Amino acid sequence: xxxALCPSLAFAQKTSGKEEDGPPAVQxxxxxxxxxxxxxVADSLDGKQLWSGPDRPSIYVDKQLRMKGFDGCNFFSVTAxxxxxxxxxxxxxxxxxQNCGNxxxxxxxxxxxxxxxxxxxxxxxxxxxxxxxxxxxxxRGL
Numbered sequence: 564x565x566x567a568l569c570p571s572l573a574f575a576q577k578t579s580g581k582e583e584d585g586p587p588a589v590q591x592x593x594x595x596x597x598x599x600x601x602x603x604v605a606d607s608l609d610g611k612q613l614w615s616g617p618d619r620p621s622i623y624v625d626k627q628l629r630m631k632g633f634d635g636c637n638f639f640s641v642t643a644x645x646x647x648x649x650x651x652x653x654x655x656x657x658x659x660x661q662n663c664g665n666x667x668x669x670x671x672x673x674x675x676x677x678x679x680x681x682x683x684x685x686x687x688x689x690x691x692x693x694x695x696x697x698x699x700x701x702x703r704g705l
Contacts, residue, residue, distance in 0.1 A: 595684060597645035599624050602704035603690050608675055609697040613668040620672045621704055634672050636663030645682065651692070653679045675699045 605620040606612070614620060614635055622632040630643040630653070642654040656677055663669055678695030685691065690701040 594647065595649060597624070597651075597682065598684065598690060599626050599628075603701035604704040605672060606689075606700045606702050608668075608671055608699050613665075613671065620669075622676070622701065630676075632676065634658075634669045634676075635665060636669050637661060639673070639676075641676070643679070649681050649683055651679045651682050651694075653677055653694075671697070672699070 601623070603622050605614060605622075618633075618635050620633055620635045622630055624630045624643055628643055628645070630641045632639050632641075637659045639656050639658040641656050644652040644654075646652060653676065656673065658673070674696035675692065675694065676696070676699070678697075679692045680694040682693070683691045688703040690703075692699045692701070
């Protein structure tokens with residue numbers, strides 16, 4: 564696992580160039596860079612819009628590959644490792660738990676994040692995360 568991870572990270576560091584906030588994913592050959600330092604707001608899960616208003620789930624991945632997010636009710640953190648060929652490995656979730664109104668949507672979103680296996684970009688403003696828990700489409704946030 565470490566051998567597969569290191570070349571990908573070295574590739575991302577080598578091609579990222581300057582220290583900038585929120586660089587978009589850049590196509591370099593067949594590899595894309597995972598979009599770090601960018602806020603992403605969930606738009607849909609498996610093509611269905613489960614959320615509306617200001618409490619939509621969101622994620623943010625920093626340069627140390629720590630993902631922080633909001634599931635619509637609770638905040639969570641997890642480590643997310645982008646690999647070659649736009650694959651993704653997500654570690655265990657650490658989450659604050661409070662009672663929420665839309666438990667089914669919250670659980671579906673967390674299952675999709677935790678089960679993520681691959682990612683892709685559509686342009687510079689749409690991030691797609693696919694895996695065992697479904698496909699989440701994110702739009703670039705503020």
